[in-house]
Amino acid sequence: MRGRGRGPWWQDRLQGTGARITAPRELIIEILHETDDHVSAADVYIRAHQINPSIGLTTVYRTLDMLTQLGIVQKFDFGDGKARYELVNNPNGKKHHHHLICLRCKTIMDYSEFLDEELEFVKKTAGKLSKKYNFEITDHAISFYGLCERCR
Amino acid sequence: MRGRGRGPWWQDRLQGTGARITAPRELIIEILHETDDHVSAADVYIRAHQINPSIGLTTVYRTLDMLTQLGIVQKFDFGDGKARYELVNNPNGKKHHHHLICLRCKTIMDYSEFLDEELEFVKKTAGKLSKKYNFEITDHAISFYGLCERCR
DNA sequence: ACTTATAATGAAAATGGTTTTCAATATCAA
DNA sequence: TTGATATTGAAAACCATTTTCATTATAAGT
Numbered sequence: 001m002r003g004r005g006r007g008p009w010w011q012d013r014l015q016g017t018g019a020r021i022t023a024p025r026e027l028i029i030e031i032l033h034e035t036d037d038h039v040s041a042a043d044v045y046i047r048a049h050q051i052n053p054s055i056g057l058t059t060v061y062r063t064l065d066m067l068t069q070l071g072i073v074q075k076f077d078f079g080d081g082k083a084r085y086e087l088v089n090n091p092n093g094k095k096h097h098h099h100l101i102c103l104r105c106k107t108i109m110d111y112s113e114f115l116d117e118e119l120e121f122v123k124k125t126a127g128k129l130s131k132k133y134n135f136e137i138t139d140h141a142i143s144f145y146g147l148c149e150r151c152r
Numbered sequence: 153m154r155g156r157g158r159g160p161w162w163q164d165r166l167q168g169t170g171a172r173i174t175a176p177r178e179l180i181i182e183i184l185h186e187t188d189d190h191v192s193a194a195d196v197y198i199r200a201h202q203i204n205p206s207i208g209l210t211t212v213y214r215t216l217d218m219l220t221q222l223g224i225v226q227k228f229d230f231g232d233g234k235a236r237y238e239l240v241n242n243p244n245g246k247k248h249h250h251h252l253i254c255l256r257c258k259t260i261m262d263y264s265e266f267l268d269e270e271l272e273f274v275k276k277t278a279g280k281l282s283k284k285y286n287f288e289i290t291d292h293a294i295s296f297y298g299l300c301e302r303c304r
Numbered sequence: 305a306c307t308t309a310t311a312a313t314g315a316a317a318a319t320g321g322t323t324t325t326c327a328a329t330a331t332c333a334a
Numbered sequence: 335t336t337g338a339t340a341t342t343g344a345a346a347a348c349c350a351t352t353t354t355c356a357t358t359a360t361a362a363g364t
Binding site for chain 2: 113121
Binding site for chain 2: 314316321322
């Protein structure tokens, strides 16, 4: 899943905005790339720090935020006090999915079934919203809240 | 929308769980009742404090949390660092809506159009998920991400 | 009504995720 | 290679939320 040029696929995206390719950024993207779960900034920091102890938490936050703004990473807020991040269209990761969130134990489950109906709905709605609000839609998130098997 | 007993509708709900009816709780619910927007804990505190300066922020948080657990209030997390609260089925409140979030300037726009198609999709999907994961679904959220008019 | 067990409250301190500051360092265009 | 400047890391600041704890208020039982 390597890029077609001399560098990985994401380098062009960064350089296109004037951003520089740095070791911390490479590492952080690599970590996200290897992870098939939504991780917190602290999760990323711990793994990054194991590999390269010179990397700071601050840089993790900054990089995650930057990647989110570029649409490379998607940021989630599940309401448990810390944000989670996930590579969009991660070739090594899970496929597109959404979340089922338990209001009591706060467990987050992924689901990726029933996406056929979703696609139709999302496409239609995104098109209308895009036109009405002159908004360029690049991604979406759908979450269902309630009580999981153990908590109900 | 008044209760059938001697007190407002929500008093039975509280007392049913052994909770007491107190002045702070009455005030906070009244404030939520008068508001047609999702408000932060600080918003509620400011208004409550104007009316009754003895009320503390702590109590606002505690009450909001309690009401959320009782299903009287719905809590939202938009990812801007502070939670928002809204009375469920508030006669004065906004109707059901979703969000359009700009990845660059982080503006959050509400939209409540195109909910007819949504209803169909959500109903179908929720039913399937509920069955498959034995999950009791009580709510959902749909967000679209991208670039707003000014940022694109 | 009066007592009384205990739920609820408020002030202040603690917590914890995230952001800012700032001097040092690294990247990349020239 | 050089230099302008983007990036970095550590520490401090920030800020929403939670906890602690002594005080006060509610409502159940009398």
